[in-house]
Amino acid sequence: MKSTFDQPSTLLRTLGGVTLLALEAPAGPFIVESTDRLSIILHRSASTRTYCKEIGRHFVRRVNDIDVVPAGEVGGYEAESDFNALMVSIPSWMIEEARGDIVEKQTLKARHLLRDHRIVQLVSILEMDRRSGFPSERLFIDGIAMAMTSRLLSLDRPPNYKAGRLSDRQLKRVLDYIEEHMDAQLSLDTLSKVAAVSSSHLRTWFKAATGSSVHRFVLRRRTERAREMLLETALSISEVAEMTGFANQSHLTQWMRRETGSTPRVIRKSR
Incomplete structure (x- = not known):
């Protein structure tokens, strides 16, 4: 620009x-x-x-x-x-x-x-x-x-536009990839290639299949895995944040509070 x-x-x-x-x-x-x-x-x-x-x-x-x-x-x-x-x-x-x-x-x-x-x-x-x-x-x-x-x-979509869907196999491939690369910087481009669909279709069809946006789903799974690690390992909170793909400890705390109503420190103490 x-x-x-x-x-x-x-x-x-x-x-x-x-x-x-x-x-x-x-x-x-x-x-x-x-x-x-x-x-x-x-x-x-x-x-x-x-x-x-x-x-x-x-x-x-x-x-x-x-x-x-x-x-x-x-x-x-x-x-x-x-x-x-x-x-x-x-x-x-x-x-x-x-x-x-x-x-x-x-x-x-x-x-x-x-x-x-x-x-x-x-x-x-x-x-x-x-x-x-x-x-x-x-x-x-x-x-x-x-x-x-x-x-x-x-805004100018033709009236005969019809939405599609992800097949069960495509959805499973995407979900498996997310689980295996939880600590990585995921992108719509990468996940759409895993599903073999366009990024636009993945964004729409994933939400139709799961009831959640791709980003919110990934954050929810990262939060769940972080909670498991806080309860089951001796890793520090910052290490858990890094291993579950959060930008930093503060980012993990923000989303854990939003998803669970608690914080990493409180969850760690509840072991």
């Missing part, structure tokens, strides 16, 4: 290539130049009067208004005052994966002043992770980005 202004920003870049920019933009031109990435801009200022040269009209952008700039297109506007925004940039391979086989020919459209609660929620989750020091792993970031891309595609 390139723009025509200098702005203080905080950048999140994951192994999958997803970026998050927290923008503090001055009045003037706000231009997103053509790249091979999808850009989603979430407006965070109360009220900003803007001018779109393409349409030749003024618009007022408010909190949670969304602009979408597809790969290969130029976007932006002229802002009459300073404003804040969050910009998520998603690599082209995720766009292709999100299209899947059924909507192979579907293209993302440029959008302005879009209002969509689901996209706002997903961008806000990434922003919360940024503010927390980025404790989440690639699987989590990949899932959020894929969900945003799929949501945009669904």
